[in-house]
Amino acid sequence: MPAESPDRPPDGAPDASDGARSSRKRLIGFLWAVLTVSIFAGWFVVTRFSVTRSLNVWDLTALRYGIGAILLAPVLLRDLPPKAWRNGFIFSVLWGAPFAAMVALGVQMTSAGRAASVTPTLMPVFAGLLGWLLLRQPPGRARLAGYAAIAAGLCGLVVSASSGGVAPSLLGLGFLALAAAMWAGYTLLLRGSGLNPMQSAALICFWSGLIFVPLYVVLGIGHLGQAPTAEIAVQGVYQGVLMSIVALISFNRAVTLLGASAAAAMIALVPVIASLLAIIVLGEIPTAAEGISIAFIVAGVLLATRPTPASGRG
Known part of the structure; x- marks a missing residue:
């Protein structure tokens, strides 16, 4: 029997190069997720700035998907199968x-800060539960503990926000929770859709722009004519470029490289980054209770983003 080459690992032994590639893949996915989190966190601050001044949420939605649809239109000129268009329509409903x-x-009935704490934080919890129920992918004990910590941090943020004497709107919180469930459904469907991140972003903007922008014009619900040009330009770049294109692509890349549950859990860091931005931009310093709640969220994210062993146990 010929001797095994010393440079070749025995049959069944893990290849060091495979481990290096896996680590590099996770690192790249993590960087994409960080970019997404940064843009999302800034979105709540930038949006809050305008909706309390000249523009309303419908203006921002029209800018977001109208500009995104125009800029990403060349992607749709390629030959896409009918299934891609159907998947894109479903994605546009979900995200x-x-x-x-x-x-x-939710922002209108609660606040921008509460929205930044509720929707991104609940999204990974819904993603894990939907993956468990629909795809038979149990999250494992570590991820379940992470989801519990995220949920505990969310409850702490809501309770601390209520301590000022104004109770949060339950209906508004319900809208935010529904948005989180829709977002989670999108993350689970994306990986099996066969669409790359650019195609998914283009189709979401196309269908959203096609349906929403005509309604926006016909119903006359916009305030663009009353807003300063500089503010419209800033919102056009942030909503139409960063949110509609860069954030969609970066999040899709994170889902592809990290998996739906791990990428979704990274999004739970949005309220953390948003709190830091609020300190820098708005001078809003979180209370001790809010700081403890944020610490729970960070701990939950660290647990929920742990690599899942091949056995499926977390």
Whole structure:
């Protein structure tokens, strides 16, 4: 029997290069997720800035998907199969204009800060539960503990926000929770759709723009004519470029590289980054209770993003 080459691992032994590639893949996925989280966190601050001044949430939604649809139109000129268009329509329902409307209603009935704490935080919990129920992918004990910590942090943020004497709107919180469930459904469907991140982003913007923008014009619900040009330009770049294109693509890449549950859990860091931005931009310093709640969320994210062993046990 010929001797095994010393440079070749025995049959069944893990290849070091495979481990290195896996680690590099997770690192790249993590960086994509960080970019997504940064854009999402800034979105709540930028949106709050305008909706309390000249523009309303419908203006921002029209800018987001109208500009995104125009800029990404060349992607759709390629030969896409009918299934891609159907998947794109479903994605636009889950993470397009209806999703933005749910968040907008939640922001209107609660606050931008509460929306940043509720929707991104609940999304990984819904993603894990939906994956468990529909795809028979049990999250394992570590991820379940992470989801519990995220939920505990969310409850702490809501309770601490209520301590000022104004109770949060239950209906508004319901809209935000529904948006989180829609977002989670999108993350689970994306990986098996056969669409790359650019195609998914283009189709979401196309269907959302096609349906929402005509309604926006016909119903006359916009305030663009009353807003300063500079503010419209800033919102056009943030909503139409960063949110509609960069954030969609970066999040899709994170889902592809990290998996739906891990990428969704990373999004739970949005309220953490949003709190830091609020300190820097708005001078809003979180209370001790809010700080403890955020610490629970961070701990939950660390647990929920742990690699899942091949056995499926977390």
